[in-house]
Structure formats: C-alpha cells, structure tokens
Amino acid sequence: MNTEKQHSKMNKKARKKKVLIAFFAFVGVVGILILGLSLYGKYQLSKVPALSFEKALEYTTKNNDDAVITVGIIRDGHISYTVYGENGKELPQKLHTYEIGSLTKTFTAALINMAISEGKIDIDSTIDTYLPLSDRNEYPTIRELLTHTSGYKGYYFEYPMISNFFGGRNDFFGITKEMVLNKLSDLSMDKESYGFTYSNFGYAVLGLLLEAVYDADYTTLVNEFAVSKLGLTSTKISDKSGNLGNYWDWKDNDAYLSAGAITSNISDMLFYTQMQLEENSYFAECHNSLETINATTEDYKAMDIRMDEIGMSWIIDSENGIIWHNGGTGNYNSYLGFNPETGTAVVILSNLSPNYRIPATVLGAKLLMELEN
Numbered sequence: 001m002n003t004e005k006q007h008s009k010m011n012k013k014a015r016k017k018k019v020l021i022a023f024f025a026f027v028g029v030v031g032i033l034i035l036g037l038s039l040y041g042k043y044q045l046s047k048v049p050a051l052s053f054e055k056a057l058e059y060t061t062k063n064n065d066d067a068v069i070t071v072g073i074i075r076d077g078h079i080s081y082t083v084y085g086e087n088g089k090e091l092p093q094k095l096h097t098y099e100i101g102s103l104t105k106t107f108t109a110a111l112i113n114m115a116i117s118e119g120k121i122d123i124d125s126t127i128d129t130y131l132p133l134s135d136r137n138e139y140p141t142i143r144e145l146l147t148h149t150s151g152y153k154g155y156y157f158e159y160p161m162i163s164n165f166f167g168g169r170n171d172f173f174g175i176t177k178e179m180v181l182n183k184l185s186d187l188s189m190d191k192e193s194y195g196f197t198y199s200n201f202g203y204a205v206l207g208l209l210l211e212a213v214y215d216a217d218y219t220t221l222v223n224e225f226a227v228s229k230l231g232l233t234s235t236k237i238s239d240k241s242g243n244l245g246n247y248w249d250w251k252d253n254d255a256y257l258s259a260g261a262i263t264s265n266i267s268d269m270l271f272y273t274q275m276q277l278e279e280n281s282y283f284a285e286c287h288n289s290l291e292t293i294n295a296t297t298e299d300y301k302a303m304d305i306r307m308d309e310i311g312m313s314w315i316i317d318s319e320n321g322i323i324w325h326n327g328g329t330g331n332y333n334s335y336l337g338f339n340p341e342t343g344t345a346v347v348i349l350s351n352l353s354p355n356y357r358i359p360a361t362v363l364g365a366k367l368l369m370e371l372e373n
Contacts (some may be wrong), residue, residue: 071363073371079270083096099248099329100264108206111221126139146206147312158179170330180255204256211268234270237261240263253345268289289308293308305362321324329354346367
C-alpha cells in the first residue's frame with residue numbers, strides 16, 4: 001500500500017513537472033512570438049510615414065470586404081464625405097452608424113463647460129465638493145480630470161471585467177457607479193501635481209459629477225444635449241442600433257458611458273466639426289489650452305501626430321495649429337481634427353479595430369496635413 005502511494009506521489013510530481021515545463025515552454029514561445037510581432041510591427045510602422053493618405057487607406061482596407069471607412073472633409077467652407085470599402089474603392093454615399101469611442105469625451109467636456117458657464121460647478125473645485133466621498137482622502141480638481149492630469153490610471157480593475165473578458169464583451173460593461181464611487185474613496189491623490197495619463201476612469205468620474213449637479217442620468221443628459229442643443233439627430237449613447245453591427249454591449253447605468261459610449265454618423269460628426277470651427281459657445285472654451293503635456297513620442301512625431309497641450313479633453317498640436325481627438329472601441333476607431341485658423345477639418349469613421357493595420361488617427365492626421373500643405 002505504501003509502495004502504491006509512493007508511486008502515486010511520484011507520478012503526480014512527474015505530471016506536475018511536465019505541466020510546468022509545458023507551461024514555461026508555452027510562455028517562452030508566446031514571448032518570442034510577441035517579440036517577433038512587435039519587431040515586425042515596428043518594421044511595418046516605419047514604412048507608414050512615407051505613404052500618402054490614399055496609399056495608407058488602400059493598405060488598411062486591402063482584401064477586407066468588411067471594411068467601411070467614411071472620410072469627411074471641410075475645406076474652404078465646403079463640406080463633403082466619401083465612403084470607402086475594400087482596397088480603397090469608393091462605395092455609395094450612405095450614412096453608416098459608427099461607434100466614435102473616446103470622441104464621447106468631447107461631449108462630456110462640453111457638458112462640463114456648460115455646467116461651469118451656468119455656475120453649477122467651478123473648474124478648480126475638487127470633486128468631493130459635488131460627490132459623496134470620504135473626507136479622509138485628497139481628490140483632484142475638475143480641471144485635472146478634464147486634462148488627464150488627475151493622477152488616476154486609465155481604469156481600475158473590477159470583478160465584472162473577468163466575465164467581460166471571457167464573454168468577449170466591452171471591458172467596462174457592468175461597471176457600476178457605486179464601484180467607481182467606492183474606488184474614488186479608496187484612492188488618495190495627495191501629490192501637488194501629476195503628469196499626463198490618459199484616463200477613462202477620470203471621464204467616468206466626470207459623468208458622475210454631471211449626474212449629481214443636473215440630477216439626471218448621463219444618457220439622458222448627453223442625448224438631450226446632442227439633439228436639443230446641437231441639432232445632432234443621429235448621435236446618442238449606443239443602443240446597438242445601426243447597420244454595421246459588432247457594437248459594444250452597455251448597461252443603462254454603466255459608469256463608463258461618459259468615456260466612450262456614443263454612436264454617430266458622418267453627417268452629424270461633420271456638423272459637430274463645423275461647430276468646433278465656428279467656435280460655438282458650447283465648445284469655444286473647450287479648445288483653450290489648460291495644460292502643457294508634452295506627450296508627443298517619436299513614433300507619433302513620425303506620423304505627424306502631436307500632443308503638446310490639452311484643453312477640455314481636446315488635444316492641441318501647437319506646432320501645426322491643429323486641435324484633435326480620436327476614439328477606439330473593440331471594432332471601431334475614429335478621428336476628428338481641425339485647424340481653426342485655416343478652417344480645414346477631417347473626420348474619419350472606421351468600422352475596423354484601432355489595432356488593425358493603420359488606425360483612423362494616422363489616416364486622419366495624414367489627410368489633414370496633406371490638405372494643409
């Protein structure tokens with residue numbers, strides 16, 4: 001009996017050892033694969049700056065019959081758009097519904113700007129002035145949240161993210177307002193200042209703040225703002241209605257709606273862009289620099305993308321006089337950039353993942369620079 005137990009233990013140890021060896025071998029192979037893909041990606045990336053917008057678009061849509069990329073242009077007062085499909089071929093002029101991702105943050109910022117102008121909030125007040133938070137912590141100001149200089153990370157782990165990952169859902173699906181408030185009370189931003197860190201969490205907090213001062217949920221606030229104040233009839237928090245499919249799942253009261261849940265079409269987004277160029281009262285203050293961030297990397301610079309300063313969510317390329325923002329979800333990515341001096345603007349709406357070939361931000365920056373030059 002003892003001999004059998006010894007054999008059993010030895011067999012278990014042997015199996016465990018084999019599993020560990022197999023695991024580490026797998027990790028090693030994956031590591032080599034990731035490194036190889038990274039090096040290949042950098043090699044491919046190195047060729048992008050030399051491509052024209054047209055060639056970059058052709059490459060991005062090459063042999064992909066699902067690709068639907070809509071490109072809008074404002075130049076010399078003329079507004080136009082073109083829909084492109086596989087291999088950069090023009091498609092019929094149809095208004096497709098896209099997720100605009102983090103371009104949602106520019107709407108959230110505009111609502112914050114409206115609340116400031118109405119005297120409901122002060123940009124330099126800390127968030128605990130308006131939210132029910134623990135008094136034992138230090139909290140950032142609204143200005144710091146708007147400019148991604150609050151010290152908050154991009155997001156914080158919550159348990160629904162596990163099931164979201166395995167279920168193939170949006171990471172932020174089911175992250176409740178209570179979870180965000182509880183996390184806020186656990187964090188203390190006690191440094192005098194923090195550098196630029198792009199934070200979806202920070203914009204989720206701004207959504208909660210808007211709900212508190214207007215006594216209405218964010219979906220109602222932004223949907224009514226889009227229609228009643230801006231005249232955007234096809235811009236709203238996603239309800240998964242639209243012709244392109246693969247839209248993110250959201251729950252009605254998710255906390256991260258204010259960071260990236262809006263869907264729209266090119267007609268509305270060009271009208272929205274025109275309002276930016278005209279310095280509409282809801283947006284004029286949003287474009288003014290609130291912070292110097294110097295977040296331009298060498299890779300960005302090679303693509304003519306600069307992040308020198310930031311206003312209320314809007315990123316400022318001070319070298320080229322361009323104000324811009326982008327967005328990305330699981331299956332969509334977008335870009336909106338404009339030069340208020342020349343009146344030139346570009347909007348790119350894509351139904352491709354931000355990680356797929358050349359993203360909308362690079363395409364948009366290329367086209368805008370070509371039009372400017």
